[in-house]
Amino acid sequence: MTDHHQSTRGEPRVALVTCADLPELDPDDRLVRAPLAARGIATEAVRWDDPAVDWSGYDLVVLRSPWDYALRRDEFVAWARTVPRVVNPADVVAWNTDKRYLAELSAAGVPTVPTAWVEPGQDWSPPADTGEYVIKPAVSAGSQDTGRYDLADPEHRELAGAHVRRLSAAGRVTMVQPYLGAVDTAGETALLFLAGPDGLEFSHAIRKGPMLTGPDPGVAALYKEERIDPRTATPEQLAAAVKALTAVPGGTGRLLYARVDLIPGPDGGPVLVELELTEPSLFIGYADGAPERLATAIATHLARD
Structure with missing residues (x-):
């Protein structure tokens, strides 16, 4: 069992932050562990929401794959604010986790993709034109809850409205963007x-x-x-x-x-x-x-x- 409270013989200790679904990190992130070890830097994959972790025991806490935060964004941001030496910094996390x-x-x-924002409870109807649009929540990771809709298709128009209503009912801000072909x-x-x-x-x-x-x-x-x-x-x-x-x-x-x-x-x-x-x-x-x-x-x- 990993001891999250004690230093490892004076080596710098780095937490690579992940989530319960990826306890050993995303495969791409694992590639950094060997070059860090070659520099005498010890690493541990640690869940961001593990209550047993003493984050002050690490010399650096690196956010990598905590991809389950989207439905718990306020909790995630509050957690980041309590962690010493987290990167990227907690105020950046607070700003960047809401796509507004x-x-x-x-x-x-x-230059950004033109975006309309739909607040929870706000009435919304699909645009009158018949182009393709992307609908997604303002707080998300990994294209979760994201869909592409061809508004020339009556069924897609209905599904687009249902998507926005589903996000709204969950108290989530919706983004509506033209799909760039x-x-x-x-x-x-x-x-x-x-x-x-x-x-x-x-x-x-x-x-x-x-x-x-x-x-x-x-x-x-x-x-x-x-x-x-x-x-x-x-x-x-x-x-x-x-x-x-x-x-x-x-x-x-x-x-x-x-x-x-x-x-x-x-x-x-x-x-x-x-x-x-x-x-x-x-x-x-x-x-x-x-x-x-x-x-x-x-x-x-x-x-x-």
């Missing part, structure tokens, strides 16, 4: 940034294929399977990512990692889908040297105090 941050970034001039051809590009000596540095990029094939069935799932491939980021994508990161409240100097998800907009220019600063998959298994770079980023944070 997209409205702030849009107001700051970051480029995701079916160009795919979504995720740019990964990791901490370096002078702040966040670009590490690598991947392509995610289309995930949404139709309406949300209303069946809970921790995450949806993704088609992932390595990708070379373009200068335009890098510039868009940096612009989004520049708008993060409090700056990026405190961050261990960031993932910027982009899709080509109607004019072909990259637009922000999400800025993932809480528990993003980092896809370190898809780029040479990425596990070592993440280990270096963690070592950099350990050395700050």
Whole structure:
């Protein structure tokens, strides 16, 4: 049994935070453990909601796969505020776990997917046009409770309304966005940034294929399977990512990692889908040297105090 209260012979101890469904971490996250061990840094996979854990016994607490927080977001944020040396920091977690941050970034001039917000109890009808739309909650992880609706289809229009009502009845804010067709051809590009000596540095990029094939069935799932491939980021994508990161409240100097998800907009220019600063998959298994770079980023944070 792991002792969460005692240091391991003076080695720095790092908690890699996960959830009950992934007690040994997501397979991609496991790749950082060997390069950390090579640096003399001990790691443990620990559930964020395990009441037996003494979080003060760790030199750093790294959020990795606590993907069950969406329906317990207030509890998760409150927990993060109690944890010493958690990364990314608790105030970033509070800001980033509610996707209404997209409205702030849009107001700051970051190109984002146009989004309508539906508050719980607010009446909503599908838009009059007949394009495709995405409906999802403002607090979610891993494309949970997310559906794609073709509003030219009367059945889809009914299902879209039912989806919004289901989220509203659960007290959840709903996001309604036009579906950007480029995701079916160009795919979504995720740019990964990791901490370096002078702040966040670009590490690598991947392509995610289309995930949404139709309406949300209303069946809970921790995450949806993704088609992932390595990708070379373009200068335009890098510039868009940096612009989004520049708008993060409090700056990026405190961050261990960031993932910027982009899709080509109607004019072909990259637009922000999400800025993932809480528990993003980092896809370190898809780029040479990425596990070592993440280990270096963690070592950099350990050395700050």
